[in-house]
Amino acid sequence: MPGSDASAPSLPKAAKRVGRMELFLGFLKIGVLGFGGVAPWARRVIVEERAWLSEEEYASLLGVGQILPGPNTLNLAVMVGDRFQRALGALIAVAALMTMPLAILMAVASLYERFAAFPEVASAMSGTAAAAAGLVIGTALKMTRRLRPTRMAILFGLVAFVAIGVLRFPLIAVVAVLAPISIAAAALERRA
Amino acid sequence: MKPAPLWQIAGTFASLSLVAIGGANAVMPELQRQVVQVLGWMNDTTFASLFAIAQAAPGPNVLIVSLIGWHVAGLAGLAVASLAMILPSSLLAFGAGRVVTRLAGARAIRAIQRGLVPITVGLILASGVVMAATADHAALSILLTAGTAFYVFLSDWNPLWALSTAAIVSLLGSWLGLPA
Numbered sequence: 001m002p003g004s005d006a007s008a009p010s011l012p013k014a015a016k017r018v019g020r021m022e023l024f025l026g027f028l029k030i031g032v033l034g035f036g037g038v039a040p041w042a043r044r045v046i047v048e049e050r051a052w053l054s055e056e057e058y059a060s061l062l063g064v065g066q067i068l069p070g071p072n073t074l075n076l077a078v079m080v081g082d083r084f085q086r087a088l089g090a091l092i093a094v095a096a097l098m099t100m101p102l103a104i105l106m107a108v109a110s111l112y113e114r115f116a117a118f119p120e121v122a123s124a125m126s127g128t129a130a131a132a133a134g135l136v137i138g139t140a141l142k143m144t145r146r147l148r149p150t151r152m153a154i155l156f157g158l159v160a161f162v163a164i165g166v167l168r169f170p171l172i173a174v175v176a177v178l179a180p181i182s183i184a185a186a187a188l189e190r191r192a
Numbered sequence: 193m194k195p196a197p198l199w200q201i202a203g204t205f206a207s208l209s210l211v212a213i214g215g216a217n218a219v220m221p222e223l224q225r226q227v228v229q230v231l232g233w234m235n236d237t238t239f240a241s242l243f244a245i246a247q248a249a250p251g252p253n254v255l256i257v258s259l260i261g262w263h264v265a266g267l268a269g270l271a272v273a274s275l276a277m278i279l280p281s282s283l284l285a286f287g288a289g290r291v292v293t294r295l296a297g298a299r300a301i302r303a304i305q306r307g308l309v310p311i312t313v314g315l316i317l318a319s320g321v322v323m324a325a326t327a328d329h330a331a332l333s334i335l336l337t338a339g340t341a342f343y344v345f346l347s348d349w350n351p352l353w354a355l356s357t358a359a360i361v362s363l364l365g366s367w368l369g370l371p372a
Contacts, residue, residue, distance in 0.1 A: 032250055064285075068284055069212045069281045069284065070212055073252055075289075078286050083289075090286055097251075102251070105245070105249040105251065105258065124362055125245075126240075127359045128358055128359045129326075130334075130340075131336050131340040131357075132244050132327070132340075134338060134339065134344065134354070135344055135351050135354065136319050138344025141341065141345045156311055157314035160318065171219060171315075175211055175213060179307065187300075
């Protein structure tokens with residue numbers, strides 16, 4: 001690596017300036033648009049519409065967001081906000097991402113509690129709940145297809161699925177046991 | 193039902209926050225186990241409808257935690273649950289983001305990512321199956337779950353279309369006297 005400069009040349013910090021208001025409005029939009037999950041909208045707004053980050057920069061930040069605990073998009077908001085406006089930017093991005101959806105959700109939920117006694121509402125909601133389960137299953141299948149996993153990756157995915165989904169083991173125990181083995185296996189596989 | 197104590201809400205969600213690799217959908221089974229079975233804050237049916245509301249509204253799916261907090265302890269519960277779920281993981285992301293920007297592309301980081309990705313996907317699939325077991329009680333709802341899964345798997349269209357179609361189909365089904 002040339003020199004001892006801490007900022008790697010692959011990630012130019014000052015490539016683009018994004019103001020606080022811009023940051024706020026961008027993440028506000030991501031939150032409001034994000035029906036059924038915000039991840040696709042985050043990429044659309046950050047990379048395509050506003051060009052805050054290149055495709056590669058976005059993918060590398062999202063990758064970090066995915067391996068950390070917590071919602072991927074929220075982790076991404078923290079890191080994008082920090083990159084452009086330091087700690088205050090992280091706070092702004094998270095607040096913008098959560099505010100509108102929270103307000104909408106409270107409105108929807110209080111309407112629901114008022115109307116839950118109607119059989120029509122109950123049956124529409126039970127249909128939505130069934131579909132929401134399908135949304136999660138379909139998302140997992142789609143991710144599997146796009147990631148093109150190795151046989152070993154499929155094995156670890158299946159073990160995680162069976163432990164949690166079928167045997168109903170506690171999550172913390174499963175992750176604590178499975179994650180180190182899977183990471184070690186990935187490191188060895190790469191070397192082999 | 194008596195409101196749940198705030199310290200219990202804070203403790204439950206703060207510890208979930210730090211293991212929620214893959215986001216809210218991946219911890220859904222654990223969320224349900226804690227909230228329904230361990231703490232007894234609500235039954236399966238209530239949990240399933242809160243989940244459906246959170247999915248139907250825009251925004252991060254983690255908002256189901258805010259909704260649970262609201263349900264068990266009002267506005268204070270909502271605030272405590274949201275902060276407890278968001279703050280620990282966000283602080284971690286903040287620190288990690290700075291470290292990774294410095295070490296971008298390091299081999300160890302890639303191995304960690306490659307090792308965790310399959311577990312993440314397995315956990316999400318488990319969530320879907322657990323939710324389906326809670327939500328599906330008849331042929332019609334099983335069909336709606338399967339239909340939506342295929343729709344999401346095969347297309348890139350907005351899942352909101354599938355969710356609202358399912359609501360309408362289920363409504364029509366109940367008018368025709370089908371069990372749901």
